Amino acid sequence: MSRTRLIHPAWTVAAVAFVALVGAAGFRATPSVLLHPLHAEFGWPLATISAAVSVNLMLYGLTAPFAAALMDRFGIRRVVAAALLLVSAGSGLTVFMTASWQLVLCWGVLVGLGTGSMALAFVATVTGRWFVRHRGLVTGVLTAGGAAGQLIFLPLLAVVVRGHGWRTAALIVAGAALVVVPLVGWLLREHPADLDLPAYGADRVVPAAAPAGGAAARAVGTLLAAARTGPFWLLAGGFAICGATTNGLVGTHFIPAAHDHGMAETTAAGLLALVGVFDIAGTVASGWLTDRVDSRLLLGGYYALRGASLLVLPSLFGGATHPSMLVFIVFYGLDWVATVPPTVALCREYFGASGAVVFGWVFAAHQVGAAIAATGAGLVRDRLGAYTLAWYVAGGLAMVAAVLSVLLRRRRAGEAPFAPVQPAAGPWRLPPVPTGAGARATVSRRP
Template identity: 50%
Template structure:
């Protein structure tokens, strides 16, 4: 490895690991759903409501975290998020009421994970990489599914006897262990360690100066971006992305499989299989984004995802059918992120793009929260998850068609003054 490339690769690796931990925390409620229902007697809709709050805050905090990274710093923001994640989940082992679960796993862990999200990956890629941005963003995006691959089978095994506290302790200790790693291996800027961005030309202009702390920066960027139709198209399609992934499949697939007599450990294995294939699918999506029109990529990803969800309620839920679904769906799990980030960068500029993408992520998490809560309510009302998957599949096909309306490469908004 070239000496000039050592620090960018190191920072990318540590960011990837931090995103893995956040993904592990976000996947934990799916394996705790049944144990909490049995232990406390809380119904599925009540538990799903906490998941919805956490998912929503995870998205809402994103643009403010991106703005904080420009003034307070990426490293400090990461440490603050990891600390809050570790503390809130650790305290939850003493909860006795459903509102305790809402406060610890819904409110505080939602805020903490909001600082360790895709906007962190976008900010890191823009600050440390001049080339290969799509490929690196693909790896950062795949971290969410890879986190499920690593954590879910183990977390499901911890709940195999009906226990939920071991899950709480595992997640909190992993987050705590990452704090010193970030503190020592994530410099704020390439110039702080005497290097440049990966692939940056020697005569490249200097990076923009660090912005003065402005609590309203995220809102100012939103006001500017919201005047562009492309923002609302990205926001809407990413709403569907969240609706069809972590809000529905990530939160309810294990319980849906349980309705068909499949044990939680086996169902978690399906999510892990999805994570394994998404690691390849999303990384390949980043490579493709560097080479092909991201609009057409989004059309393919959303349409195929929608069709797979429309088919799921009609399969036999045997081993072969579920394995085929897991492979097909896994390849497409978060493949939408690299082309979405690429369009955001081209439309709003590399400085404002992480904040704009943060607001696009709000749409993602609103969609995820809608599915997390709505699917739970549908299950309680209808006694089956099938309508929820059919609705989500239809939205996926519509989002694929909407992606074709996005503009090609032209700049759509002027950045805010530094």
């Protein structure tokens, strides 16, 4: 028996994707350790620096559906390699900046576009192509790559910033992105059919389908069709709150908030990295559960737990790390991106073959929420002198996301994917939309 049969290439693809995702998460999270150094050197308000982070977060999400469509059209390797080059350029050029708009251009636009092309829609594309068996588990492991990136990069960069300045940290990020490019070009395969193999766990080879139309047209067309369905808005609404309560608020402002209470930035960065440790365990476990438990119930539970933890966070900050803060880190960490595997599964359940692109748009909503929270929390801090109100609002929103999740209805047996929810009454009715590339939703009038 050949080696390719002993070790399915899907696992090699997953391993390379994991490395790219580790890097993308670490690169995107870097601004959280740069807020105070940039403020100290240039005198820019935290709200101004947070605006650059918001652009980064927004593009990180809005790029995802187009990147998923580009991967279908031009290949995973080309898109990911180009994304890493963008990250390297954006991070490296920051060492020459003298004005805040340059921060927005470099870290906001270039790094946002690059990391967005390696975001969670990339996970949905890889798992959708290469895995049938253990798809939920692999989704969880790849998603945990984001936590691993945070775990690896944040403490290291915090030490580098403290000892050698933020410019050295930016150059380290630029170099790390370049190092991954050859690995992607060498080992990241496009589709199992290219090797005349079935996906892992499948029993037959499925030829790679050529997408109809351009990547942008496909991404936008998929959005227009999905937006006519109830599940899309419930998933997008919940995931927008997910972004607001993770990347936007905690990922961006936890370190400066802890610093406001007398905690050293290196200690706060270590706590945020510890969130990443527990997030790895929580996300992998969530992937395992997604293969076995109703994803709607999982999402409801995750969001409710997150909301409760955020509501108590303001009372836990202090100059030292107390046991109560460590309890928060454990519970919040287990929940950080545990929402991703069930959300990916629900996009695939409702939208079939278009699930990866639809998830890209749902993830875009996630980053819109993150961007709003990043800027909003900065404004709260500038105006009120503390982040307390931001934590309470985030906790309440997470409870709303729990309600949105349990409102998702289960698809009936035999119901075609991509079928919009029918209104209970009224003259307008949306007929089911056929699955497949180029499928379009149409509106018909019901007498």
